[in-house]
Amino acid sequence: MSVQTRRAGVRPLWDALGIGRLFAGFRLTWWDFVLLAIIAVGGVLTLIRYATGIASVANINNAYPWGWWVGYGIMTTIAVGGVGFTITLLVELLGLHRFHAMLRPAVLMAFLAYASAILMLMVELGRPWMVWMILVSWAPTAALYEVGWCASLYLTVLLIEVAQVPAEELGWGRALRVIRMIYIPVMLLGVTLSHLHQSSLGTLLVLIPHKINALWWSENLPLLFLFSAMMAGPALAMLEHLAAARWLGFAPRMAMLASLARIEVWVVAFFLAFQMGDLLARGASDAMLAWNWFAIAFWAEVGLGLLLPLVLLMLPEVRQRPAGLATACALIVGGVLLHRLNVAVIGLRVRHWETYVPALAEIFITLGITAGAVFVYGVLIRILPIHEELRAPHAAPRPHAAPAGATHRAGAATAS
């Protein structure tokens, strides 16, 4: 979009907010158009969903009330949204400054992930216009109540954190001062809330032990979900860095990534140990070796999502190369998706005539929303200083843990 927008009414507002200059030199690429196309398809299908009911676009049924939309759209999207709190935890609470360049992207990704989770929710709920009812109810026994409240608050937190960047760029002085004043308590709130609702996604499924296959149900599902979010976060952060480097044209900081990868190895190993230990303690080891679809799904999740990336990450030659690292991180994120789908959908014990395979329309609606998030992200990282690497070289990153509110100038699109 060019700043030479001629429409009379828009222009003054545009300029008044100073947004126009952000878009100087901005061009939509072929990838943007691909995303827009996917968004359009998803949008049309979403309209159909509202006009004619869930059954016209989705295969979820009475035996499988939660399907792709919950398994991917809510549970996985929020899990990968954990990139926000995990990187924040590493940088702001454990003082690992070397990762601070990943902080802004992480928080922005988290914000967009939660925003898209909310959109997925609006599609998933049977009566989305009533969603405000959660906020005026008192249902402390319902895990979904807790998730709803926490996620809404967290989204607000993320919004505040994310708002720093445009506030800086556009000189919204007063807003910036407020944000910076409340930053630490808000950031702490965000990390705490994340722990609560990431685990509560698991609590949602704790009360159906007889409905979920023994391979996945556990009393400790809340912890499993929390830890898998902690595992997904760094993986996504690394993946994003590599992808952005390739797309925006800067050199990926392999040393930083390698360092995070080493930490990730421990997280993955811990998760694997925890999951296996929990499974063995529950006496479900027989199920692992059964010859059925459940076991196959389980080994896909563990093998491809944990074991393989663990091995990959442990190999320096893999860890230090973008392709290898990206593969390993993608596998981890994929594994988390599969884990969530297994617990909430695939692992459901149903009667032999009950089946569920997501409809293409179901999948495309979620793809549309994800594509929307990716598109917005792609635009924002090109018009706002989200990636430090895009700044001029003299403005080197500070050694201390600069909050995301560190001063930046909208620099050239490429490092000079």
Place this chain on the structure above:
Amino acid sequence: MSDPVPAKPGAPKVKTKAMIQDNTRCIGCRACMIACKSWNERPADHTDFFAGPGYQNPRDLDANNYTLITFNEITTGARPNWVFGRQLCMHCEQPACASACPTTALRKTELGPVTFNSNRCIGCRACMQACPFLIPKYDYESRAPLIHKCTFCADRIEAQLKPACATVCPTGAISFGDRDDMVVEAKRRIATSPGTYVPQIYGLDEVGGTSVLHLSSVPFEQIGYITGLPKEPMPDLTHRWLRVTPHVFGFLYAVFGALAWIVHRRNKNRGPEEHHA
């Protein structure tokens, strides 16, 4: 926890109601299914043949059928047998559905029914996931879908009537009354006719006790009932986690606050640059 509505002080204690479903008296006539559809104004089903060993239709409970008679042919050698099971909401004493509902649209009431308030529902379907008996059903075809399940004829019960099914059952397979009395009666039947009944009252202890007590002439798993359910109420499992939420919140916030303070101090000590707090 969805506790029953507390009684007003001084008011006589309302007795919670329950139902006995005795399949040794059930002749599978399905008057109960029709009476239920009539009272709840559900539309007719479009079926082609039968969905079970016998005349079963439809196959499962759904948005248009709040109760279902299952036909089970159980042949032992040359001796045939036909046993009729019944599916309906169990109106648990401590319902998983109500505890999972984020807007308290489902509630266990004093008189016994677990009622559904359609004005509060957001359609999250957590109740469908939560229910151990697979009861709540959804009308996905609708633009404004709702949860559908047996209401225990809560409106009839309040008017001192019996539920529609209990009213029309010709053989007395369905009994209705105060839960205490129904439990006594169920035990009496088993005690006085031991050869007739399997010595189990399904719903007495399952998931903390329910308001529908089933009696059967054959083991319940042979007629499609969900067995192996724990005696503890399902909500206890989530309660264990959720009730510590405030404590966890406070604890974590304090811990993270301490960490942040440490890091902040390290930053301060390390560099002369302003820390943009």
Place this chain on the structure above:
Amino acid sequence: MTNHWVDMINADVVLVMGGNPAEDHPIAMNWLTRTKERGAYILHVDPRFNRTSSVADVYAKLRSGTDIAFVGGMIKYALDHDRIQQEYVREYTNASWIVGQGYGFADGLFAGFDQQARRYDKTRWAYELDEQGHPRTDPTLKHPHCVFQLLKQHFARYDVDTVCRITGTPKEAYVQVCDLYTSTYAPDRAGTWLYAMGTAQHSHGTQNIRSYAILQLLLGNIGVAGGGVNAMRGESNVQGSTDQGLNFDILPGYLKMPIEEDSDLADYLKRVTPVAANQQSANWLQNTPKYVVSLLKAWWGEHAAAPHGFAFANLPKLGRGFQGQGYAFLALTHAMFAGDVKGMFCFGQNPAVGGANARLVRAGLDKLEWLVVADLFEHETAGFWKRPGVDPKQIETEVFVLPACSGVEKEGSIVNSGRWAQWRYRAVKPIADSRPDLDIIDGLARALKAAYEKDGVFPDPIRHLTWDYTEPGQHETDPHRVAKELNGRYAADVTGADGTRVAAGKQVAAFAQLKDDGSTLSGNWIYCGGYTEEGNLAARRDPADAPNGIGLHPRWAWAWPMNRRILYNRASVNRKGEPFNPRKWVIRWDAQKQAWEGDVPDGAMPPGATNPFIMLASGVGALFSPDLVDGPFPEHYEPVESPVKNLLSPVQSSPCAQVWRSTDFDKYGTVENFPLVATTYRVSEHWQTGAMSRNMPWLVGLVPHAFVEIGAALAAREGIKNGDRVVVSSARGSIEVFALVTERFQPYYVDDKLIDEIGLPWHWGYAGIVPGDIANDLTASVGDPNSWIPETKVFLCNLKKKARA
């Protein structure tokens, strides 16, 4: 029923045979449930394990059409094990009566059979008479020609092994049934026998029922609480229908129709009024003239006067019927097809689907000049002219459809199987222009009367007919007026024997007060006593039980006759009026008060020599009955279409059965082409031909499409899976339905041959929400020789999986 529904709770053993009350009389199952709770056994004998079997204690399978073999074996079992209630049999049955030397039985035939006419000369079965013309008796029951000994001889061939070879019943189950049921011979135990269409709709249906009566009499189960021979009537008010004489051969109150040979009233009365067999017989029907005259008076009022035989000439007289076969349904359908019937009024019936040999029925409808259908829905008969495969332009019948309203939209009484007339009020107004049948008939009658005022071939019967069923100035009929007339009133001032005067117009209190001199009128003598000066007794709803606590509920509605709830209850006491079972006494004589207490006694006379079966000329229960056309004892014959030879005698099927052969539709199959036995039945969810229930979407949702139930073994052999489409065919037609494969239908070993039986619910036709092929297309025009009821419960057929297109 001789007893009634609530009385089931008094039974110690319930035997259900030829009936499926769980599905076809589900409300009655309430009482069977209660009796089971009290420790009674329920025995179910049926070709198929159905919903009644599921709550029975013992299920014994039985090949359709072999009921007499089954029960004959039970009779022999009772006789062999001396399980008979001695005093009862000796005193209250004709066991001791001596049969004349003209009687005999050999090679499957009774004495007196005319091969040409296919008819018996019943005079050959007459009793041996003494000087006064009364039957001789031997109270010791030893005389070789006394009924008891003849009974023993007749059923000597029905041993357990032979019976099980014929019926295909597993021996263990059979003996269990015999043992349990005959245990009710003890005076303090009672067995009730429930049956329905599965018993009656056979070429020997009447004899089926006779076999039940014989066994019940031997066990002393008639007239007692928890006993009886209890027909579960096939429709909700068919009892009321037959009570009011809707069958062609009876007048209201089961009086016999006059025949052509009855030249006048005196002639007729002489023919139809029974003469007591001896002095101990009360022979209540000796009062027939009073009832006939009162009926004539009710119908023709002042035009029915003594000098003219009370307008007896106005009554139609029965001829020989179509081809000499009477006027019952099978004769009617053949007459229609032959073009002998100009027009038909069809009220609340759907013969295009419900009639035996239904293709013949529909072909007969094609020949009518006009048809008037009164029903709730436009069913297959009303729409016969546009049925599949027919060109409406080729059919010249003028069809009128009059919308009738349902039972809840009109006031009146419905009489249940237990003879309880329960008055019902109108719950809702009829929708649209639908009307009560009474209004429709009233309109017709008035129009006819007006037409006959002008001219007509024989106008008197219509012109002079009393017709005052509406309040003056009103259009809607008043059922109370009809009910009051049925009860009857005094046509003139009358002075009773004790000097009391009753004014004209007052309701008669009891049929004992009806007269043959024209001073009383009564539309139906058995209903006399139900709508008296006290009011409409059928509308009473007092649930209190009588002091004897056996579920009589004497003030709940009103039962005919005279609110007597258990018929023949004088057989429940000995000659001194003491109940055989004091714990469940029905009536008993209070010597102090010199009166009976309990149920209304079957005859108010004090206990003593008078025999209890007061409605029979003999006064005693008939073990031997010389009145039926096909034999004084039941004898097992195979159904007309049967897969096996009769193992009991050389006579294959009932020698007197009415077997039609006059049209192309009257074809019969053999086991070579049609190796399977078929039967028909109903399901709870549908009603009769589905004219109502297949227009109810909820019911259609439960049981949508026509199906045939076949055994798993047969299905496996034919490669048929549950839900496949199959073609079922008989010599008369073929239909296509879904196959329901089940373990509940198991094959029979009949004389070491494996016979399969299949079953067809007959609820479907081409009208309604869900059409389906008509099961009665397969059944035959075969009738019972006494009742003419079609043998729709057993025929031969074949079955093939439908080839996929």
